[in-house]
Amino acid sequence: MKTATRSKRRLAGLGTRDRLFAAAATEFAARGFAGANVDRIALAARVNKAMLYYHFKSKAGLYQEVLKDMFQAVAGRVGDAAATRSDPAERIKALVEAIAREAEARPHFPAIWLREIAEGGGHVDKENLGIIAKVLGHVAAAVQEGVATRRFKPANPLFIQLGIVGPLLMFFATAPMRRRASQQLAFAADLTTEQIIAHVQRVALLTLEGKSA
Amino acid sequence: MKTATRSKRRLAGLGTRDRLFAAAATEFAARGFAGANVDRIALAARVNKAMLYYHFKSKAGLYQEVLKDMFQAVAGRVGDAAATRSDPAERIKALVEAIAREAEARPHFPAIWLREIAEGGGHVDKENLGIIAKVLGHVAAAVQEGVATRRFKPANPLFIQLGIVGPLLMFFATAPMRRRASQQLAFAADLTTEQIIAHVQRVALLTLEGKSA
DNA sequence: GTCTATAAATAGATAGAC
DNA sequence: GTCTATCTATTTATAGAC
Numbered sequence: 413m414k415t416a417t418r419s420k421r422r423l424a425g426l427g428t429r430d431r432l433f434a435a436a437a438t439e440f441a442a443r444g445f446a447g448a449n450v451d452r453i454a455l456a457a458r459v460n461k462a463m464l465y466y467h468f469k470s471k472a473g474l475y476q477e478v479l480k481d482m483f484q485a486v487a488g489r490v491g492d493a494a495a496t497r498s499d500p501a502e503r504i505k506a507l508v509e510a511i512a513r514e515a516e517a518r519p520h521f522p523a524i525w526l527r528e529i530a531e532g533g534g535h536v537d538k539e540n541l542g543i544i545a546k547v548l549g550h551v552a553a554a555v556q557e558g559v560a561t562r563r564f565k566p567a568n569p570l571f572i573q574l575g576i577v578g579p580l581l582m583f584f585a586t587a588p589m590r591r592r593a594s595q596q597l598a599f600a601a602d603l604t605t606e607q608i609i610a611h612v613q614r615v616a617l618l619t620l621e622g623k624s625a
Numbered sequence: 626m627k628t629a630t631r632s633k634r635r636l637a638g639l640g641t642r643d644r645l646f647a648a649a650a651t652e653f654a655a656r657g658f659a660g661a662n663v664d665r666i667a668l669a670a671r672v673n674k675a676m677l678y679y680h681f682k683s684k685a686g687l688y689q690e691v692l693k694d695m696f697q698a699v700a701g702r703v704g705d706a707a708a709t710r711s712d713p714a715e716r717i718k719a720l721v722e723a724i725a726r727e728a729e730a731r732p733h734f735p736a737i738w739l740r741e742i743a744e745g746g747g748h749v750d751k752e753n754l755g756i757i758a759k760v761l762g763h764v765a766a767a768v769q770e771g772v773a774t775r776r777f778k779p780a781n782p783l784f785i786q787l788g789i790v791g792p793l794l795m796f797f798a799t800a801p802m803r804r805r806a807s808q809q810l811a812f813a814a815d816l817t818t819e820q821i822i823a824h825v826q827r828v829a830l831l832t833l834e835g836k837s838a
Numbered sequence: 839g840t841c842t843a844t845a846a847a848t849a850g851a852t853a854g855a856c
Numbered sequence: 857g858t859c860t861a862t863c864t865a866t867t868t869a870t871a872g873a874c
Contacts, residue, residue, distance in 0.1 A: 571792070577791075589742070
Protein backbone atom coordinates (compact mmCIF):
# COMPACT_ATOMS: atom_id res chain seq x y z
CA MET A 413 0.00 0.00 0.00
CA LYS A 414 1.29 3.41 -0.92
CA THR A 415 2.01 6.00 1.75
CA ALA A 416 -0.60 8.40 0.46
CA THR A 417 -3.25 5.73 0.70
CA ARG A 418 -2.25 4.71 4.19
CA SER A 419 -2.24 8.28 5.38
CA LYS A 420 -5.58 8.86 3.72
CA ARG A 421 -7.03 5.94 5.60
CA ARG A 422 -5.54 7.06 8.89
CA LEU A 423 -7.08 10.48 8.42
CA ALA A 424 -10.52 9.27 7.44
CA GLY A 425 -13.29 10.51 9.68
CA LEU A 426 -11.17 13.00 11.56
CA GLY A 427 -12.02 16.66 11.80
CA THR A 428 -9.76 19.37 10.44
CA ARG A 429 -8.00 19.98 13.70
CA ASP A 430 -7.34 16.31 14.37
CA ARG A 431 -6.06 15.75 10.88
CA LEU A 432 -3.61 18.61 11.24
CA PHE A 433 -2.53 17.19 14.57
CA ALA A 434 -1.98 13.70 13.17
CA ALA A 435 -0.09 14.96 10.14
CA ALA A 436 2.04 17.20 12.34
CA ALA A 437 2.99 14.37 14.68
CA THR A 438 4.22 12.36 11.72
CA GLU A 439 6.10 15.29 10.23
CA PHE A 440 7.75 16.28 13.49
CA ALA A 441 8.79 12.69 14.13
CA ALA A 442 10.28 12.32 10.67
CA ARG A 443 12.03 15.68 10.42
CA GLY A 444 12.19 17.28 13.83
CA PHE A 445 10.81 20.66 14.76
CA ALA A 446 13.24 22.69 12.68
CA GLY A 447 13.00 20.34 9.72
CA ALA A 448 9.23 20.17 9.76
CA ASN A 449 7.42 22.23 7.17
CA VAL A 450 3.95 23.65 7.73
CA ASP A 451 3.09 23.52 4.04
CA ARG A 452 3.85 19.82 4.04
CA ILE A 453 1.82 19.27 7.20
CA ALA A 454 -1.18 21.02 5.69
CA LEU A 455 -0.80 19.09 2.47
CA ALA A 456 -0.60 15.75 4.27
CA ALA A 457 -3.63 16.66 6.34
CA ARG A 458 -5.40 17.74 3.15
CA VAL A 459 -6.31 20.95 4.87
CA ASN A 460 -5.61 24.55 3.96
CA LYS A 461 -2.47 25.90 5.57
CA ALA A 462 -4.31 28.85 7.07
CA MET A 463 -6.31 26.41 9.18
CA LEU A 464 -3.14 25.38 10.92
CA TYR A 465 -2.72 28.91 12.20
CA TYR A 466 -6.39 29.19 12.93
CA HIS A 467 -6.32 26.15 15.19
CA PHE A 468 -2.81 26.20 16.62
CA LYS A 469 -1.57 29.78 16.33
CA SER A 470 1.91 28.80 15.13
CA LYS A 471 4.20 25.95 14.21
CA ALA A 472 5.63 26.09 17.72
CA GLY A 473 2.17 25.97 19.24
CA LEU A 474 1.32 22.92 17.19
CA TYR A 475 4.52 21.22 18.31
CA GLN A 476 3.78 21.94 21.94
CA GLU A 477 0.36 20.30 21.57
CA VAL A 478 1.97 17.20 20.11
CA LEU A 479 4.55 17.08 22.89
CA LYS A 480 1.98 17.56 25.63
CA ASP A 481 -0.31 14.90 24.23
CA MET A 482 2.61 12.48 24.00
CA PHE A 483 3.93 13.00 27.51
CA GLN A 484 0.51 12.89 29.07
CA ALA A 485 -0.34 9.68 27.29
CA VAL A 486 2.88 7.98 28.37
CA ALA A 487 2.64 9.21 31.93
CA GLY A 488 -1.00 8.17 32.12
CA ARG A 489 -0.33 4.66 30.93
CA VAL A 490 2.73 4.31 33.16
CA GLY A 491 0.83 5.67 36.14
CA ASP A 492 -1.99 3.18 35.61
CA ALA A 493 0.46 0.34 35.25
CA ALA A 494 2.21 1.27 38.47
CA ALA A 495 -0.98 1.81 40.42
CA THR A 496 -2.38 -1.65 39.74
CA ARG A 497 0.59 -3.74 40.90
CA SER A 498 2.01 -4.01 44.36
CA ASP A 499 4.90 -6.39 43.70
CA PRO A 500 7.98 -4.36 42.65
CA ALA A 501 9.09 -6.84 40.02
CA GLU A 502 5.64 -6.98 38.50
CA ARG A 503 5.52 -3.23 38.54
CA ILE A 504 8.80 -2.93 36.67
CA LYS A 505 7.51 -5.35 34.07
CA ALA A 506 4.28 -3.38 33.75
CA LEU A 507 6.22 -0.14 33.30
CA VAL A 508 8.22 -1.67 30.46
CA GLU A 509 5.09 -2.86 28.75
CA ALA A 510 3.30 0.45 29.23
CA ILE A 511 6.07 2.36 27.48
CA ALA A 512 6.27 -0.13 24.65
CA ARG A 513 2.51 -0.14 24.12
CA GLU A 514 2.51 3.62 23.97
CA ALA A 515 5.23 3.54 21.35
CA GLU A 516 2.96 1.30 19.31
CA ALA A 517 -0.12 3.42 19.85
CA ARG A 518 1.67 6.65 18.99
CA PRO A 519 4.29 5.74 16.37
CA HIS A 520 5.69 9.26 16.44
CA PHE A 521 6.57 9.00 20.11
CA PRO A 522 10.01 7.31 19.94
CA ALA A 523 11.46 9.59 17.28
CA ILE A 524 10.17 12.77 18.85
CA TRP A 525 11.39 11.74 22.26
CA LEU A 526 14.84 10.81 20.95
CA ARG A 527 15.06 14.20 19.28
CA GLU A 528 14.10 16.03 22.43
CA ILE A 529 16.81 14.16 24.30
CA ALA A 530 19.35 15.05 21.64
CA GLU A 531 18.26 18.66 21.94
CA GLY A 532 18.83 18.69 25.68
CA GLY A 533 15.10 19.12 26.29
CA GLY A 534 15.01 22.58 24.80
CA HIS A 535 11.29 22.40 23.97
CA VAL A 536 10.34 20.65 27.21
CA ASP A 537 8.55 23.12 29.44
CA LYS A 538 8.19 22.81 33.20
CA GLU A 539 4.91 20.92 32.98
CA ASN A 540 6.35 18.27 30.68
CA LEU A 541 9.53 18.06 32.73
CA GLY A 542 7.36 17.30 35.74
CA ILE A 543 5.64 14.51 33.82
CA ILE A 544 8.98 12.95 32.92
CA ALA A 545 10.13 13.19 36.51
CA LYS A 546 6.95 11.42 37.57
CA VAL A 547 7.70 8.46 35.33
CA LEU A 548 11.22 8.27 36.69
CA GLY A 549 9.67 8.50 40.14
CA HIS A 550 7.62 5.36 39.49
CA VAL A 551 10.76 3.47 38.54
CA ALA A 552 12.62 4.78 41.54
CA ALA A 553 9.79 3.81 43.89
CA ALA A 554 9.66 0.25 42.55
CA VAL A 555 13.43 -0.10 42.85
CA GLN A 556 13.45 1.28 46.36
CA GLU A 557 10.66 -1.04 47.56
CA GLY A 558 12.34 -4.04 46.00
CA VAL A 559 15.58 -3.15 47.74
CA ALA A 560 13.77 -2.65 51.06
CA THR A 561 12.31 -6.17 50.86
CA ARG A 562 15.68 -7.64 49.77
CA ARG A 563 14.25 -8.78 46.47
CA PHE A 564 16.48 -6.35 44.56
CA LYS A 565 20.11 -5.48 44.90
CA PRO A 566 20.67 -1.73 45.32
CA ALA A 567 20.76 0.05 41.98
CA ASN A 568 20.63 3.57 40.69
CA PRO A 569 17.07 4.15 39.44
CA LEU A 570 18.35 6.34 36.64
CA PHE A 571 20.43 3.49 35.26
CA ILE A 572 17.41 1.22 35.44
CA GLN A 573 15.34 3.81 33.65
CA LEU A 574 18.00 4.23 30.95
CA GLY A 575 18.15 0.46 30.56
CA ILE A 576 14.41 0.37 29.92
CA VAL A 577 13.75 3.49 27.87
CA GLY A 578 16.99 3.46 25.88
CA PRO A 579 16.57 0.05 24.25
CA LEU A 580 12.83 0.52 23.75
CA LEU A 581 13.12 3.87 22.00
CA MET A 582 15.99 2.62 19.88
CA PHE A 583 14.11 -0.52 18.95
CA PHE A 584 11.05 1.31 17.70
CA ALA A 585 12.95 4.18 16.12
CA THR A 586 15.30 1.93 14.18
CA ALA A 587 12.45 -0.09 12.70
CA PRO A 588 12.60 1.67 9.31
CA MET A 589 16.39 1.40 9.16
CA ARG A 590 16.27 -2.28 10.06
CA ARG A 591 13.68 -2.94 7.41
CA ARG A 592 15.99 -1.36 4.87
CA ALA A 593 18.93 -3.55 5.94
CA SER A 594 16.93 -6.70 6.58
CA GLN A 595 18.53 -8.53 3.65
CA GLN A 596 21.96 -8.23 5.24
CA LEU A 597 20.98 -8.64 8.88
CA ALA A 598 18.77 -11.64 9.33
CA PHE A 599 18.56 -11.37 13.12
CA ALA A 600 17.42 -7.77 12.87
CA ALA A 601 14.33 -8.56 10.82
CA ASP A 602 10.82 -9.45 11.86
CA LEU A 603 11.14 -8.70 15.55
CA THR A 604 7.88 -8.11 17.37
CA THR A 605 6.83 -5.75 20.10
CA GLU A 606 6.22 -8.79 22.29
CA GLN A 607 9.82 -9.90 21.85
CA ILE A 608 11.37 -6.58 22.77
CA ILE A 609 9.05 -6.24 25.75
CA ALA A 610 10.00 -9.69 27.04
CA HIS A 611 13.67 -8.97 26.51
CA VAL A 612 13.71 -5.60 28.25
CA GLN A 613 11.67 -6.98 31.13
CA ARG A 614 14.12 -9.83 31.54
CA VAL A 615 17.13 -7.54 31.40
CA ALA A 616 15.66 -5.13 33.92
CA LEU A 617 14.90 -7.88 36.41
CA LEU A 618 18.25 -9.61 35.91
CA THR A 619 19.90 -6.26 36.58
CA LEU A 620 17.90 -5.76 39.76
CA GLU A 621 17.98 -9.34 41.02
CA GLY A 622 21.28 -10.62 39.67
CA LYS A 623 24.56 -10.66 41.55
CA SER A 624 26.11 -7.22 41.80
CA ALA A 625 29.25 -6.16 39.96
CA MET B 626 34.07 29.60 32.68
CA LYS B 627 31.81 31.08 30.07
CA THR B 628 30.89 29.16 26.96
CA ALA B 629 32.56 31.64 24.65
CA THR B 630 35.80 31.25 26.54
CA ARG B 631 35.64 27.49 26.50
CA SER B 632 34.92 27.43 22.81
CA LYS B 633 37.69 29.89 22.17
CA ARG B 634 40.10 27.64 24.01
CA ARG B 635 38.93 24.56 22.17
CA LEU B 636 39.51 26.32 18.88
CA ALA B 637 42.93 27.67 19.70
CA GLY B 638 45.67 26.49 17.37
CA LEU B 639 43.31 24.97 14.83
CA GLY B 640 43.31 25.97 11.19
CA THR B 641 40.30 27.47 9.48
CA ARG B 642 39.00 24.21 8.19
CA ASP B 643 39.31 22.41 11.51
CA ARG B 644 37.64 25.25 13.36
CA LEU B 645 34.71 25.16 11.01
CA PHE B 646 34.52 21.43 11.45
CA ALA B 647 34.57 21.64 15.24
CA ALA B 648 31.98 24.41 15.35
CA ALA B 649 29.78 22.50 12.93
CA ALA B 650 29.88 19.32 14.99
CA THR B 651 28.69 21.25 18.02
CA GLU B 652 25.97 23.04 16.08
CA PHE B 653 24.68 19.89 14.39
CA ALA B 654 24.60 18.07 17.72
CA ALA B 655 22.70 20.87 19.41
CA ARG B 656 20.20 21.66 16.65
CA GLY B 657 20.25 18.88 14.11
CA PHE B 658 20.95 19.26 10.42
CA ALA B 659 17.82 21.25 9.59
CA GLY B 660 18.11 23.41 12.70
CA ALA B 661 21.77 24.17 12.20
CA ASN B 662 22.65 27.55 10.77
CA VAL B 663 25.74 28.17 8.69
CA ASP B 664 26.03 31.76 9.86
CA ARG B 665 26.12 30.57 13.44
CA ILE B 666 28.72 27.92 12.60
CA ALA B 667 30.95 30.48 10.94
CA LEU B 668 30.51 32.87 13.83
CA ALA B 669 31.37 30.22 16.41
CA ALA B 670 34.41 29.21 14.38
CA ARG B 671 35.35 32.89 14.08
CA VAL B 672 35.74 32.37 10.37
CA ASN B 673 34.11 34.07 7.44
CA LYS B 674 31.05 32.25 6.21
CA ALA B 675 32.34 32.08 2.65
CA MET B 676 35.16 29.90 3.91
CA LEU B 677 32.66 27.26 4.87
CA TYR B 678 31.61 26.92 1.24
CA TYR B 679 35.20 27.14 0.11
CA HIS B 680 36.20 24.17 2.26
CA PHE B 681 33.05 22.06 2.36
CA LYS B 682 30.99 23.05 -0.69
CA SER B 683 27.69 23.11 1.19
CA LYS B 684 25.98 22.70 4.53
CA ALA B 685 25.14 19.14 3.54
CA GLY B 686 28.74 18.45 2.58
CA LEU B 687 29.92 19.71 5.95
CA TYR B 688 27.41 17.49 7.70
CA GLN B 689 28.55 14.47 5.75
CA GLU B 690 32.14 15.12 6.83
CA VAL B 691 31.07 15.27 10.44
CA LEU B 692 29.06 12.06 10.11
CA LYS B 693 31.86 10.22 8.37
CA ASP B 694 34.44 11.29 10.92
CA MET B 695 32.16 10.18 13.72
CA PHE B 696 31.33 6.76 12.34
CA GLN B 697 34.89 6.02 11.35
CA ALA B 698 36.16 6.98 14.80
CA VAL B 699 33.64 4.78 16.57
CA ALA B 700 34.16 1.86 14.23
CA GLY B 701 37.92 2.20 14.55
CA ARG B 702 37.87 2.19 18.30
CA VAL B 703 35.40 -0.68 18.44
CA GLY B 704 37.41 -2.65 15.89
CA ASP B 705 40.59 -2.23 17.91
CA ALA B 706 38.83 -3.24 21.09
CA ALA B 707 37.45 -6.38 19.46
CA ALA B 708 40.71 -7.32 17.80
CA THR B 709 42.74 -7.36 21.02
CA ARG B 710 40.52 -9.69 23.09
CA SER B 711 39.80 -13.33 22.45
CA ASP B 712 37.45 -14.01 25.34
CA PRO B 713 33.88 -13.16 24.29
CA ALA B 714 32.93 -11.67 27.66
CA GLU B 715 36.04 -9.50 27.69
CA ARG B 716 35.32 -8.45 24.17
CA ILE B 717 31.78 -7.36 25.04
CA LYS B 718 33.15 -5.33 27.91
CA ALA B 719 35.75 -3.77 25.66
CA LEU B 720 33.08 -2.85 23.11
CA VAL B 721 31.05 -1.08 25.78
CA GLU B 722 34.04 0.89 26.93
CA ALA B 723 35.07 1.76 23.38
CA ILE B 724 31.71 3.32 22.61
CA ALA B 725 31.63 5.21 25.89
CA ARG B 726 35.14 6.55 25.45
CA GLU B 727 34.26 7.74 21.99
CA ALA B 728 31.25 9.57 23.36
CA GLU B 729 33.61 11.34 25.73
CA ALA B 730 36.17 12.12 23.06
CA ARG B 731 33.56 13.43 20.61
CA PRO B 732 30.85 15.03 22.74
CA HIS B 733 28.72 15.65 19.67
CA PHE B 734 28.52 11.95 18.88
CA PRO B 735 25.58 10.87 21.09
CA ALA B 736 23.23 13.68 20.07
CA ILE B 737 24.00 13.39 16.36
CA TRP B 738 23.62 9.65 16.43
CA LEU B 739 20.30 9.84 18.29
CA ARG B 740 19.03 12.30 15.72
CA GLU B 741 20.06 10.11 12.83
CA ILE B 742 18.20 7.22 14.42
CA ALA B 743 15.13 9.38 14.86
CA GLU B 744 15.38 10.35 11.21
CA GLY B 745 15.46 6.75 10.09
CA GLY B 746 19.03 7.12 8.88
CA GLY B 747 18.09 9.49 6.10
CA HIS B 748 21.56 11.07 5.93
CA VAL B 749 23.39 7.76 6.36
CA ASP B 750 24.90 6.78 3.04
CA LYS B 751 25.94 3.27 2.04
CA GLU B 752 29.48 3.68 3.34
CA ASN B 753 28.33 4.75 6.78
CA LEU B 754 25.66 2.07 6.86
CA GLY B 755 28.40 -0.45 6.24
CA ILE B 756 30.39 0.94 9.16
CA ILE B 757 27.39 0.58 11.46
CA ALA B 758 26.82 -2.95 10.27
CA LYS B 759 30.46 -3.73 11.06
CA VAL B 760 30.03 -2.63 14.68
CA LEU B 761 26.92 -4.74 14.99
CA GLY B 762 28.91 -7.55 13.41
CA HIS B 763 31.50 -7.37 16.20
CA VAL B 764 28.75 -7.72 18.78
CA ALA B 765 27.16 -10.59 16.89
CA ALA B 766 30.49 -12.41 16.58
CA ALA B 767 31.20 -12.13 20.30
CA VAL B 768 27.71 -13.36 21.16
CA GLN B 769 27.96 -16.25 18.74
CA GLU B 770 31.34 -17.38 20.06
CA GLY B 771 30.16 -17.17 23.63
CA VAL B 772 27.13 -19.28 22.77
CA ALA B 773 29.30 -21.81 20.95
CA THR B 774 31.46 -22.32 24.04
CA ARG B 775 28.40 -22.46 26.34
CA ARG B 776 29.49 -19.38 28.20
CA PHE B 777 26.49 -17.40 26.93
CA LYS B 778 22.87 -18.30 26.59
CA PRO B 779 21.51 -17.75 23.06
CA ALA B 780 20.49 -14.16 22.51
CA ASN B 781 19.60 -11.94 19.60
CA PRO B 782 22.70 -9.79 18.88
CA LEU B 783 20.51 -6.85 17.97
CA PHE B 784 18.93 -6.84 21.41
CA ILE B 785 22.38 -6.99 22.99
CA GLN B 786 23.48 -4.08 20.81
CA LEU B 787 20.40 -2.06 21.73
CA GLY B 788 21.04 -2.80 25.38
CA ILE B 789 24.53 -1.39 25.07
CA VAL B 790 24.14 1.54 22.72
CA GLY B 791 20.71 2.67 23.92
CA PRO B 792 21.62 3.32 27.55
CA LEU B 793 25.02 4.75 26.66
CA LEU B 794 23.69 7.27 24.14
CA MET B 795 20.87 8.25 26.47
CA PHE B 796 23.24 8.66 29.37
CA PHE B 797 25.56 11.03 27.56
CA ALA B 798 22.84 12.89 25.71
CA THR B 799 20.77 13.53 28.82
CA ALA B 800 23.73 14.98 30.71
CA PRO B 801 22.62 18.61 30.20
CA MET B 802 19.01 17.81 31.12
CA ARG B 803 20.11 15.95 34.24
CA ARG B 804 22.32 18.81 35.30
CA ARG B 805 19.32 21.13 35.04
CA ALA B 806 17.18 18.84 37.19
CA SER B 807 19.91 17.78 39.60
CA GLN B 808 18.32 19.64 42.50
CA GLN B 809 15.20 17.49 42.29
CA LEU B 810 16.82 14.19 41.34
CA ALA B 811 19.69 13.41 43.64
CA PHE B 812 20.46 10.01 42.10
CA ALA B 813 20.69 11.52 38.65
CA ALA B 814 23.49 13.90 39.55
CA ASP B 815 27.26 13.47 39.48
CA LEU B 816 27.38 10.19 37.61
CA THR B 817 30.68 9.39 35.95
CA THR B 818 31.60 7.73 32.70
CA GLU B 819 33.21 4.97 34.74
CA GLN B 820 29.94 4.26 36.48
CA ILE B 821 27.86 3.98 33.35
CA ILE B 822 30.51 1.83 31.69
CA ALA B 823 30.57 -0.55 34.64
CA HIS B 824 26.80 -0.67 34.74
CA VAL B 825 26.29 -1.37 31.04
CA GLN B 826 29.04 -3.98 31.08
CA ARG B 827 27.40 -5.72 33.99
CA VAL B 828 23.95 -5.63 32.40
CA ALA B 829 25.24 -6.95 29.09
CA LEU B 830 26.99 -9.89 30.74
CA LEU B 831 24.09 -10.66 33.05
CA THR B 832 21.87 -10.72 29.98
CA LEU B 833 24.19 -13.09 28.16
CA GLU B 834 25.13 -15.30 31.11
CA GLY B 835 22.03 -15.14 33.27
CA LYS B 836 19.19 -17.61 33.22
CA SER B 837 16.96 -17.24 30.21
CA ALA B 838 13.40 -15.96 30.30
C1' DG C 839 42.78 31.89 1.29
C1' DT C 840 39.83 35.70 2.86
C1' DC C 841 36.16 39.09 2.71
C1' DT C 842 31.80 42.05 1.20
C1' DA C 843 27.73 42.32 -0.93
C1' DT C 844 23.98 40.22 -2.76
C1' DA C 845 21.34 36.91 -5.27
C1' DA C 846 17.82 33.28 -4.86
C1' DA C 847 15.01 30.27 -2.59
C1' DT C 848 12.50 28.70 1.29
C1' DA C 849 9.21 28.94 4.71
C1' DG C 850 6.50 30.98 8.66
C1' DA C 851 2.77 33.91 9.10
C1' DT C 852 -1.32 36.98 8.06
C1' DA C 853 -4.95 39.96 5.68
C1' DG C 854 -9.17 39.80 3.95
C1' DA C 855 -12.87 37.74 1.02
C1' DC C 856 -16.36 34.22 1.35
C1' DG D 857 -14.54 27.59 9.40
C1' DT D 858 -12.31 27.86 4.92
C1' DC D 859 -9.50 29.66 1.14
C1' DT D 860 -6.33 32.78 -1.97
C1' DA D 861 -2.90 35.78 -2.33
C1' DT D 862 0.88 37.80 -0.41
C1' DC D 863 4.10 39.78 2.89
C1' DT D 864 8.29 39.22 5.34
C1' DA D 865 12.12 37.24 7.48
C1' DT D 866 15.43 33.92 7.31
C1' DT D 867 19.00 31.46 5.30
C1' DT D 868 21.68 28.86 1.86
C1' DA D 869 24.73 29.95 -1.52
C1' DT D 870 27.72 32.57 -4.83
C1' DA D 871 30.01 36.38 -7.54
C1' DG D 872 33.78 39.00 -7.52
C1' DA D 873 37.35 42.09 -5.32
C1' DC D 874 41.63 41.68 -2.73
